[in-house]
Every structure is written in C-alpha cells, then in structure tokens.
Amino acid sequence: MADPMRIRAQAAGDKATVRVLMSHEMETGQRKDSAGKTIPAWFIQEVSAAHNGKTVLTAEWGPSVAKNPFMQFNVKGAKAGDKISVSWVDNKGDKRTDEATVS
C-alpha cells in the first residue's frame, strides 16, 4: 500500500483551491537498472476528486507525469468545512483514497 497523499484545500471567495501531493514512483518503463534490464512501467493512470461525495474531476495520466505527482485544481462552490477526497489507481491496480477538509 502506498503512502498517504497530502491534500490541502483552502477556500478563497466562492471556490477552493486544492493541492494534492501523491507519493508514487511513476516509473516510465523506459529506464534500465544496473543490470541493463528494463524497469517495468509503474505509474498512476486514473485520478479522481470528489467534493462532499460528488465527483467533480477525473483525470487520466501517462508516464510523463513526474515522480511523487503534484496536482492543483479549483473547486467551485466549495466552502470551509466541506470534504474533498482524492483517489488514484495505478497500472498495477493499486489504489489509494484520502480525504481532507476545506479550511
């Protein structure tokens, strides 16, 4: 199981800015190890975010996204106290969901 995500959601006016830092290797499948063998690809493929349980954003990622990915987006109508949850699924089927409260 992967490490927890760090999620910060801050309300500003009628929207909230959400910043997510995920912990993931994001291996491209291009690199080789010291023995010259290709390291198999291992990266987050699908990301979704929900505001109070309602999905507001889905994303598909490729191996070009950097290691320990960062993502920032704005949720309209979110206010302090609302719940923002973010989940991802990688190409090995591993998944993780974390939740944060808008401040």
Added chain:
Amino acid sequence: MIQTRREMLAHSATVAGLLATAGLLPQTALAAWPQAAFDAKTLADAVKALGGGTPAESKDVTLTGPDIAENGAVVPVGCASALPGVKKMLLLVEKNPSVLAAVFNVTDAVEANFNTRVKMGQSSNVYAVAMMGDGKVLFAQKEIKVTLGGCGG
C-alpha cells in the same frame, strides 16, 4: 507436436485471453484509460484518439511553466482556459517517448485550471490543449529548455 499456423494462432489467442482475465496484462486492467491516446506520437494524433478535431492555436488557452527547467525530472506546468464549455484539458510534451502527459476531464464544478509537474527528457515544446464541448480543439504552446545538471542546453 502440432502445429499448423492456424492452431498456433488459436492457441496464443486463448493464452492471451486467459492472461487478460487474470488481470496479468496491465494495459487491459483499466478499460477507461485511453491507451491509444497515450500511445500517440504527435499532438494531432493524441487529440484524434480522444475524439477531437484538428487543433488550432488560441490565445484563450494559457500554458504556464518555466522558460528554463534545471531539472527535467520535475517541471511544473499549468494549463488554464477561461472559456466556458471546456470538456477536457490536456498536457503534452512533444519530445517525450509518451507525448501525452495528462488528461483532465472538466466538470461544471471545477475550473479549467490545473497545475501539475511533468518529466521532460530534453528541451521541447509543451502544449496545453482545451477540448471544447462543441468539438473545437484549441491549444497553446511554449518551449521549455531543460538543462540537465546545469551543464548548459
């Protein structure tokens, strides 16, 4: 042993089927992930694989990022569009082995404004693409130079 060509093909098809059902082929594990778009080698191909038309450059799409990135492994980029009716925002790095970096599916509840970090193998053009609800595809581009380890580019 057998093996006419036909039997051989039938046999390998069965094996592939078994592997797929057992979830051993990672590509088929997630049906929703657009494999074709991520395999595409150019901006136009990636957009086409996602069902868009011919991309046109537009001032209404903005791409933010550094002019020079010291470390190609972590390049902060952002894409945004103030236009209404954006369905998808795409980020692409032209000279990466996998050109398409990320697809964001925009809903009414989020703004078409995303920031993330991508890897870049070398100095290259980066594209931000907005796919509109009416089928139009608009993009912005920016060249980002990568100086690996600060040895000049």
